[in-house]
Amino acid sequence: MKIRINSQKHFSLSSHLLKFGILYLLALLILSASMMSSQFLTVQNALNVLRQVSPVIILALGEGVVIITSGIELSVGALVALSGMVAAGAVSFWNMPALAAVLLAVLFGIMFGVLNGVIVARFNISAMIVTLATMNAARGIAYLYNDGAQIIGLPDSFTNIGRGYWGAVPVPAIIMIILTAVVVFVMNETILGKYLYAIGGNEEVARLAGISVMRTKIAAYVMCSMFAAIAGVIYAARMNMGDPAMGEGLEMDAVASVVLGGINLYGGQGSILGAVIGAMFITVLGNALNLNGVSSFWQLVVKAVALIVAALIYTKKKV
Numbered sequence: 001m002k003i004r005i006n007s008q009k010h011f012s013l014s015s016h017l018l019k020f021g022i023l024y025l026l027a028l029l030i031l032s033a034s035m036m037s038s039q040f041l042t043v044q045n046a047l048n049v050l051r052q053v054s055p056v057i058i059l060a061l062g063e064g065v066v067i068i069t070s071g072i073e074l075s076v077g078a079l080v081a082l083s084g085m086v087a088a089g090a091v092s093f094w095n096m097p098a099l100a101a102v103l104l105a106v107l108f109g110i111m112f113g114v115l116n117g118v119i120v121a122r123f124n125i126s127a128m129i130v131t132l133a134t135m136n137a138a139r140g141i142a143y144l145y146n147d148g149a150q151i152i153g154l155p156d157s158f159t160n161i162g163r164g165y166w167g168a169v170p171v172p173a174i175i176m177i178i179l180t181a182v183v184v185f186v187m188n189e190t191i192l193g194k195y196l197y198a199i200g201g202n203e204e205v206a207r208l209a210g211i212s213v214m215r216t217k218i219a220a221y222v223m224c225s226m227f228a229a230i231a232g233v234i235y236a237a238r239m240n241m242g243d244p245a246m247g248e249g250l251e252m253d254a255v256a257s258v259v260l261g262g263i264n265l266y267g268g269q270g271s272i273l274g275a276v277i278g279a280m281f282i283t284v285l286g287n288a289l290n291l292n293g294v295s296s297f298w299q300l301v302v303k304a305v306a307l308i309v310a311a312l313i314y315t316k317k318k319v
Contacts, residue, residue, distance in 0.1 A: 033288035054172035062224030070267025080247030083232030088242025109229025117218030162238030200267025
């Protein structure tokens with residue numbers, strides 16, 4: 001007599017909510033915001049949110065890659081300021097073409113990524129300590145770059161990166177969509193992506209399996225810092241200035257987006273698309289609070305509470 005075994009997995013509401021909960025929360029937030037403000041669902045506000053969320057998503061992409069390796073990158077906000085100052089100075093002081101200025105800013109981001117990755121991976125120093133140090137270094141260099149002064153009056157060829165449109169879609173959104181597609185492909189379809197998840201899952205096992213942990217970690221930090229530099233260029237172009245104070249607090253938005261999106265702070269688990277949805281939640285929440293006249297100080301408190309709650313729900317320490 002043959003015994004038929006049912007191999008189908010039973011539906012688990014708790015695991016389903018853990019996987020898709022942030023998507024449901026985003027839908028609920030959009031519904032609530034539309035009821036509280038008649039301006040929320042207007043085309044103008046939708047385009048404004050799309051423009052605002054694009055650099056946040058770009059930051060979350062890089063932060064997500066690093067956190068998947070069981071690391072963290074706290075210098076992204078300072079790198080936003082530094083790259084914005086470098087790009088603004090290049091087009092303003094040196095009359096460089098916009099593309100060359102962007103590449104120069106990205107090069108600075110890559111340099112910081114290599115520095116962070118080498119110190120973390122080669123010397124086995126806590127990523128939190130390393131990136132706190134480079135955060136201060138990057139912020140200090142941003143202030144030193146123009147003696148603490150802003151760089152204003154940038155050419156249209158540069159500001160179009162943050163303010164322009166391609167058809168009806170803001171240019172920052174086009175950049176964000178391309179980078180999202182690239183990172184999702186890398187994480188899901190390439191050897192590098194498998195290595196990044198393996199290192200976050202168990203670094204020692206990954207090393208014994210022949211994975212170059214140092215090279216892979218450096219790649220993660222380079223990607224994160226490079227994306228922070230791109231986000232910095234977008235912010236500078238949108239604001240029409242380089243500002244050494246720009247990007248303060250963005251590291252929290254990046255980490256909050258990743259954690260809200262379900263990526264485990266201890267590494268090895270989570271989806272990059274979850275981080276994208278987390279960034280959308282953070283941005284839509286801020287937009288909704290702004291439309292309802294909520295103080296920016298209270299917004300910081302709300303974001304902090306959201307991060308703590310998400311960490312309690314999603315983060316499970318490996319044993």
